[in-house]
Amino acid sequence: MTRNFVAWNQAAFDVLGGGVARAPAGDELAALERWVGGGLPGAVREWFLLGGDRLLASVSSNLVTGVQDLAGRFLEHGFLLLETDSQACCRWVVPVSAAYDDPPVYLIDPDDDACATRSRYAGCFSDYTFTAAWDATLWKAEVSADFDHPLPPDALDGLRRRLTVLPTTHGWAMNQSCDAVHRFGGPARVAVAVAGGTALWSAVAAASPGVRDAFAALIGAGSGG
Incomplete structure (x- = not known):
């Protein structure tokens, strides 16, 4: 084939x-x-x-x-x-x-x-x-992850401006119910599982720690709530 x-x-x-x-x-x-x-x-x-x-x-x-x-x-x-x-x-x-x-x-x-x-x-x-396939391979990369953190109101729009929008799924977020899982690709691979205004979890994969930190900050990860 x-x-x-x-x-x-x-x-x-x-x-x-x-x-x-x-x-x-x-x-x-x-x-x-x-x-x-x-x-x-x-x-x-x-x-x-x-x-x-x-x-x-x-x-x-x-x-x-x-x-x-x-x-x-x-x-x-x-x-x-x-x-x-x-x-x-x-x-x-x-x-x-x-x-x-x-x-x-x-x-x-x-x-x-x-x-x-x-x-x-x-x-x-x-x-x-x-x-x-994308979700399974995401966690095998260099990933910065955070859980149950507030999602800034403009976070998803910021990701859309900087990265390529990938398919969104609904109802299940790897280990729990959710509204949606948003995914983005490009200089970083970013996934955000959302319920209301909360990121149930977020993951940022990139080879550069600086890139990971920049996109994590954009979505409010590591802010301590």
Whole structure:
């Protein structure tokens, strides 16, 4: 497989090393689609065909569902289980209907096999794969982190002016509920999990300590409240 075959999830594959997994999962995917009775959404099919699940599982602390385990009870309700939180606090699911090439991803309660509790986590599947990969690799860099600190009113606007805005997700912030997780890239990689006017946690990754300190100060990290 070459990079030219990646239509939807290239950003995620770039974060995960710029390639795709060896031994594409064509046989497993064909069996799943026979079980489903039709094709999967394009972005979902591409991710599993090219081994995105295996690449993500190699860096994530969560339990990432492999293509060989997708057939199961969630499919009876029209969803695929993508991932389970490392402490089993929530799960991520995506609809199997091929009506959308790049469907949204939802959070559900951990014991909700029918997916009745779902709330939107990411606006599209490719945003989910990118943010899952980006979040997992963020904490492996040189990171300045802070927790439960006030977020200055202009902090997010300041980040938007200085950095590249990346996809935002909603409802879950690595280890707790949240309103949203905002992400930014560029000279620094910055993530801020927000609930109201509070940063539940913030992380700034950059090779330079000075750059880390500057962006941490911008978002009120280390201010002591």
